[in-house]
Amino acid sequence: MTGQAGQEVTGQEVVRDGAEKIKGVFSTQSVAKVGTGTTQRRTIQKTYWSGDELDDGRIEVQPLNRNYVPSGPKRTVDREEFLSKFNPEPEFYMSTVFPAIKKLDETIVRGEKHRERGAAYSAEYEFKQATNVDEENVRANFGLGLTYLDRGDQVKANDIFERIVGLEAAFEEEHKHLFNDFGINMRKNKMYEQALQYYLRAEELVTNDEHLYHNIARCFYEKGDIQGCKKYVAKSLRVNPNLKESKMFWAFLKSKGHVAEGEDPMAAA
Structure with missing residues (x-):
């Protein structure tokens, strides 16, 4: 449109x-x-x-x-x-649909601006208004979830997580920065199980994303699953051997004795 x-x-x-x-x-x-x-x-x-x-x-x-x-x-x-x-239906589009989409977009933009300046309750209000119009709107759901994570409200954030993880559109390329922010913020809020479930859902829909694999590795490490962590750091490096964060992560695992001498992430199964 x-x-x-x-x-x-x-x-x-x-x-x-x-x-x-x-x-x-x-x-x-x-x-x-x-x-x-x-x-x-x-x-x-x-x-x-x-x-x-x-x-x-x-x-x-x-x-x-x-x-x-x-x-x-x-x-x-x-x-x-x-x-x-x-x-x-061109007349119906111009008279009804276009104004409805425009109003929804404006509501979401207001919510995003409120969140950027730390006005969490105003942001929540706008994002809720948007989801009342379209409960599956990706930007509105991410915005609402991120607002709850900003406030440390894990109960409400988990409700939004349950909704987002079922939306395939949430993991499309155009929403990449939003799904990355959401996963990182869940991990920062120590919602490791949810973050891992969320990232593994993304893995089903996203192909060969070294940053996604790196984030999955971080979740496994936070959960204490070193083998899972190593597996996904290696997957990240096989996609992009020059990814600085994953190279540093592999070196960190090696310094902690989690990587055997001569173990090569490029050859990992």
């Missing part, structure tokens, strides 16, 4: 280099039966979706929630099926 350099945003599709890519708000209709017997009647139900064409030509769709912002699981639809079943 937002423009980028080199793109013309019309509100319903994005034009790139003269070729239109499908992007915007669309609707589908289904027929449902209401009532029973002689009072039974058929009603048409309308569902709104955000649609975005992928590079392979398929369309990624995500439903709009009751507050008219994209939320919930995404799925892909073949182009032919999409064109036959999904109807463009």
Whole structure:
């Protein structure tokens, strides 16, 4: 719904280099039966979706929630099926969806600014307002969780952790700095079990990330699991042999007698 350099945003599709890519708000209709017997009647139900064409030509769709912002699981639809079943709703996007997304973004930005200046309770208020609109919003959930961690409120932070760990979108590249901050702050708050569970969940969704492996190693070390720690320092170094933090960590483990003479992290299983 937002423009980028080199793109013309019309509100319903994005034009790139003269070729239109499908992007915007669309609707589908289904027929449902209401009532029973002689009072039974058929009603048409309308569902709104955000649609975005992928590079392979398929369309990624995500439903709009009751507050008219994209939320919930995404799925892909073949182009032919999409064109036959999904109807463009440019007026609805401009009149309802765009203002709702804009208001949500502004609320999250206010929360982030409050948190940056240490106004934890004001930040909590804004992030809660945002999650009331979209309970699965990644930035709002991370912001709320980080706010609770800033306050040392582990009970509330753990509730948010449980929500975030179930959101695949939380571990996407665009949210990388947020998921790193969240994991580090959990570890600083001595929430080692949660931090480790969180990082291992990230490992399922992220490929060959030396910083993630390093953070997992730190969690294992804090828990006293030296073998787990060594395994993930080695994984970090195999991805990036020049990562300073992991090289120092391996040297530290060696100085403590946890690494055998001649043991090579590059050859570890």
